[in-house]
Structures are given as C-alpha cells and as structure tokens.
Amino acid sequence: MKDKYILEMQNIVKEFPGVKALDNVNFKVKAGEIHALVGENGAGKSTLMKVLSGVHPKGSYEGKIIIEGKEQSYSDIKESEEAGVGIIYQELALVKEMNICENIFLGNEFQKMGIINWNKAMSKTQELLKRVGLDDKPNAKIMNLGIGKQQLVEIAKALSKNIKILILDEPTAALNEDDSENLLEIIRELKKQGISCIYISHKLKEVKAIADTITILRDGKTIETFENEENTSMDRVITGMVGREMGQLFPREEHTPGDVVLDVKDWNVYNPELPDKKAIDNISFKARKGEILGIAGLMGAGRTELMMSLIGAYGINKSGEICIEGQKLSIKGPKAAIENGLCYLSEDRKKTGLVLDMDIKQNTTLASLDKISSIFGINENEEIRVSNDYVKALKTKTPSIEQKVKNLSGGNQQKVVIAKWLMAEPKVLVLDEPTRGIDVGAKYEIYNIMNQLVAKGVSIIMISSELPEILGMSDRILVMHEGKFTAELDYKEADQEKVMYYATGGNLNN
Ligand SMILES: Nc1ncnc2c1ncn2[C@@H]1O[C@H](COP(=O)(O)OP(=O)(O)OP(=O)(O)O)[C@@H](O)[C@H]1O
Ligand SMILES: [Mg+2]
Missing domain, CATH: 3.40.50.300 (P-loop containing nucleotide triphosphate hydrolases)
Structure with missing residues (x-):
C-alpha cells in the first residue's frame, strides 16, 4: 500500500534580505511517524517550520503546503493551529508569572467574549497534564517548574489545540538526560495516539533513538530523506549535513x-x-x-x-x-x-551573552573594545577585519557582519557569543x-x-x-x-x- 502522507511541503522558497533560507525544499511527513529534520546551523530547519506554522504567512514564501490532501495557506499561527499544526519553538515562550492553566488557555477556546470558564479550563488542564505525564497542579506557577517540566507544559498547550502535527525545535537543548529521556517517551506515546511529530535536534544520538524517518537539509536545500533503520549510521547523517566526511x-x-x-x-x-x-x-x-x-x-x-x-x-x-x-x-x-x-561565556546567550539588536561586528568586539581602539576612538576597519575573521573561522552563516544578531539562526547566534569571548583572549x-x-x-x-x-x-x-x-x-x-x-x-x-x-x-x- 502507498504510504499516506499527512503533510507535503512542495518547492518551498523563502528569502530574507541577502539570504535564500529555503531553496526549493520538498518535505513529506507520513501520518503517525516521528520525522527528524536535521542540518547544520542556518540550514533552514527553523525557517521551514515557521513557514509550516504560519509564522511566515502566505505570500511571504513560494511553494505549496498540503495537509491531508488539502492545500493550506495561512495568514497567521491561529490558522495553522486550526489546520492541526502545533509548534514548540527553539526558545520556550511560556509566561513565567502565570500558572499552567493560564498559560495553556489564554487566548484559547474557553475564552468567549473575554471571559474564561476557569472550571472547565482547570479540568481540561488536568487531563492534558496527565497526557504528558505531569502530576503538577494546574494552578502551579511556571517559574516554579524546572525547564523539563516547562517543556511538557508547552506540549500540553499544543495538545489543547487538537493538533495532528507536533513540531519540536531542539526540545532537549537545555534538558538533562532524565528529562530528555522522559520527553522522548512522551513523544513515542503521542505517536501511539496518532500524532505525527517533526523533531529538530543536533543530538544525533536522540535522532537515532526516536526517528522513523530522517530528512537532511543543507544550505536551504533538501539533501535526502530516508528511513531510520536498525543499521542506519549517523555517519551518513553527518556526511549529509556537513557535505563531507568527518573522520573524528x-x-x-x-x-x-x-x-x-x-x-x-x-x-x-x-x-x-x-x-x-x-x-x-x-x-x-x-x-x-x-x-x-x-x-x-x-x-x-x-x-x-x-x-x-x-x-x-x-x-x-x-x-x-x-x-x-x-x-x-x-x-x-x-x-x-x-x-x-577572567571571562565567562554564559550558557544563556539571550540573557547575558548578546545584544540582539546590534549587528555581528558590534557583538564580536563588545568585550574587547580596547583591542581595536586608540585615542582616536574605535578603529572601524579593524573591527570589520576581526569580525570577518571570526565569521570565517567559525563558518557563521550570514550575508554580512552588518546583520543584526536577532536575524541569525540559533546556532549562529551562539557562534557570535563564542567569537566575542575568543577575541577577548x-x-x-x-x-x-x-x-x-x-x-x-x-x-x-x-x-x-x-x-x-x-x-x-x-x-x-x-x-x-x-x-x-x-x-x-x-x-x-x-x-x-x-x-x-x-x-x-x-x-x-x-x-x-x-x-x-x-x-x-x-x-x-x-
Ligand atoms: N528573520 C530573519 N531575517 C533574516 N534572516 C533570517 C531570519 N530568520 C532566519 N534567517 C536566516 O535564514 C537562514 C536559516 O535560518 P534557520 O533559523 O532556519 O536555521 P536552522 O537550520 O534552524 O539553524 P540552527 O540549527 O542554528 O537553529 C539563516 O541564514 C538565518 O540567518
Ligand atoms: Mg533553528
């Protein structure tokens, strides 16, 4: 029997100023499978998922999105949710001061004319928490939960919207071993309930453990899609991602x-x-x-x-x-x-590492201004030269060093923080x-x-x-x-x- 695809993305092209983030991407997901999407930093993974979830709305990209045989074109995230797509972003987006129930149901179905039926919302939350294996109370504040639990609340929130396709963008990046293992278990459980999952991760061990199918993106293009079988080696994935063999x-x-x-x-x-x-x-x-x-x-x-x-x-x-x-x-x-x-590169780049509204060169030299300044002020040529050197050395993917850091992919932002501290020597x-x-x-x-x-x-x-x-x-x-x-x-x-x-x-x- 022919495989049934719940999702087909055809010939997707998405451009930003100076960057072709997606260059004719084809991506198909079978109903009820866990499909890993892998690729280097800046390959286009998050962008493809933002197209799928309406963050980049119709008209801002080319190509077709087909869900269960029906062509989709959303104006916003709400519409993609109605079509059954739920996304959990690379950076979590819960409101820390609010409790679980509020986070799940704000702006949702129980909110009619500005009034929320909290009793209904509370009991629905209880049900959802059970589905993701959490035994916390619906009125527990987000800030009192560890990051692993917060991740599960995000999933519960997605499930509250009756989704068929769940997108997880590097969900375990900040989780410890136990929480990661637990999350993988929940995803397997959701699969049994018929939910298809698109899983983005740089942790290839996890990809190997959980994926039914793997798609590799490189430079905004689909390199290949294949089944993850017993003997599928991650070397094949690495080679596909980086475009060369990596000996060690x-x-x-x-x-x-x-x-x-x-x-x-x-x-x-x-x-x-x-x-x-x-x-x-x-x-x-x-x-x-x-x-x-x-x-x-x-x-x-x-x-x-x-x-x-x-x-x-x-x-x-x-x-x-x-x-x-x-x-x-x-x-x-x-x-x-x-x-x-004594310099410290923080694990939390958004809080203490980077100024997102500044460009790459300003961020790179931020901790070393004395190295590129004289009594006449900052030597801009020198600033440009060293920043370019680090972009080359770390292969930071960007149209130029004048790009604002907030427009870089997650991994490329991390490279800029690293450049900043390496430069400080x-x-x-x-x-x-x-x-x-x-x-x-x-x-x-x-x-x-x-x-x-x-x-x-x-x-x-x-x-x-x-x-x-x-x-x-x-x-x-x-x-x-x-x-x-x-x-x-x-x-x-x-x-x-x-x-x-x-x-x-x-x-x-x-
Ligand atoms: N809002 C934006 N404005 C300009 N360029 C962008 C924007 N969003 C993404 N890009 C560019 O598109 C390309 C793909 O980025 P994307 O975030 O999809 O990569 P990724 O595969 O998710 O990488 P990572 O593994 O580092 O998260 C990158 O070159 C990135 O800088
Ligand atoms: Mg990304």
Missing part, C-alpha cells in the same frame, strides 16, 4: 600545562533565594596555563553558580580566596572580572555549555580554536553536560555534585561510567 569529532591535542593562573581556595557561596543554603560548598581548585579543564556534573550540581560567583555575578555571603597569577583579588562584577583576565576563559545548539561541523571548528588559544597559554575551563565533549577535549576533569567537587580525573583515566558515578555523588575517597 574531537581534535584532541597534547597540551603541556604551565603555571597555575587561577587559584580558588575554600570558596563558599550561599544561594540568594534560599539564604540558608550553600550553593558552593568549600571548593578549592587550580587552573593552569595552556590546559583545558573540564567541569562535569548533572544539571543543578552548581557548575554555573560556581563560575558566576567567581566573576561576581551570583551568590551572597561569599567567603574564600581567588588568585589570578598569584594576585589575590576581590572581583565585584563581570566587568572587573574581564579587566582581571583572557587569561582564563570559562565556557559554559559552549556548543549547545551547535552543529557537528561547527563544534569541530570551536574545538580547534580552543586548542589554538590553549597553545597560546590561555587557560580554558569548560562546563558541559555533554560527556563525550568533556571526555573528548579536556586535559583534566573535575566532577561536581551538590556544590562540591567529588572527583578530579586525568582524561586518560576518565570514562563515561566513572564521571557519572561521581556526578551522582560518589565520593573522592572511595
């Missing part, structure tokens, strides 16, 4: 660590929201010139809090000592940290989840640049939840659990099991 994923180099540059002693920090609770519990460690120090741990272990507290951006009642190159410092905030050679560079949302090819380029910096004597501290990355790039690994270090491992003796053992609380001394 981690360019490990032997480093010879030099003098201690950062020395932290007896560092204690309390949680500003729970002042009785220690966020960082008597931590001491050293980072050397010319090494990559990996910090592993589960979400909530305190890795980000540790680094943020060192640059003066987190915590109360701090005690302990920070020395940089033997100088004892008292760092009052991020600016002072940068002046002392600090003594100690802390990278917090540097390759989140970054495609495999670009990851490799970032690792190469890390190696170059280390060769120049920079000390890199890398926080990452991706164990392969920690194991593949670090010289030395510290494992954190509940605000303490539970192990220090040389990369040669470290493996996945060992790190996980300590990350879940195993002890240094046994």
